[in-house]
């Protein structure tokens with residue numbers, strides 16, 4: 001059962017947003033290290049990797065707390081498209097181009113959990129989803145011994161229709177209770193075949209952050225935060241399921257007209 005309300009932060013520009021996102025992610029990293037020595041996170045595609053790279057590739061103040069220790073990071077994908085890893089629609093490629101390929105050697109190399117390329121051409125992405133779920137089980141213990149994996153952090157985007165991961169408004173996948181990873185065969189946003197973490201996995205994470213910027217997001221954020229009609233949107237369901245574990249990193253244009261109270265500090 002979720003407690004509290006999501007934390008809605010809004011920053012005047014992308015530099016300030018990136019600075020605050022960096023502090024937040026590194027705080028999640030440091031508490032994950034104290035719990036189990038590694039940092040297990042899931043990242044989205046879309047606009048997220050560019051902002052994340054700006055945050056994490058900024059110069060550190062030199063302390064271990066302000067340094068991403070990438071060699072202890074396991075990066076999974078909150079969702080992925082069923083395309084080759086070097087395809088322009090691949091979330092793996094996007095993360096690699098924006099962030100991973102630019103990490104200075106002295107910060108180490110994260111372990112990246114990509115989808116299995118052998119099954120990308122399958123008509124049905126179910127096998128791809130099952131194999132990705134097995135990868136999660138290797139990292140978080142078997143599904144029959146652990147009900148849900150507990151990511152230290154899941155970083156999400158919010159599409160202009162309110163989708164997050166590859167969980168789209170009104171879709172039956174929003175009611176999935178059992179699987180950790182599900183297949184999407186007919187996504188309303190191309191490409192049609194995808195895999196996605198399910199809602200129970202997202203809301204079970206220790207921390208969850210959305211990044212949503214630009215005036216193009218303001219109408220959907222009004223629905224998600226202020227209006228009853230937005231309460232069944234996938235991003236709103238994450239808010240309801242995870243409560244105060246959720247933090248939104250937005251800029252002022254994205255929340256123009258949103259009444260929900262902003263949080264001043266992290």
Ligand SMILES: O=C1O[C@H](COP(=O)(O)O)[C@@H](O)[C@H](O)[C@H]1O
Pocket residue numbers: 043044045046047048078079080091156157158159160163164165166189
């Ligand atoms: O298709 C997708 O879209 C969402 C939202 O993208 P954004 O560009 O509006 O931030 C993204 O979070 C997801 O990973 C991606 O597959």
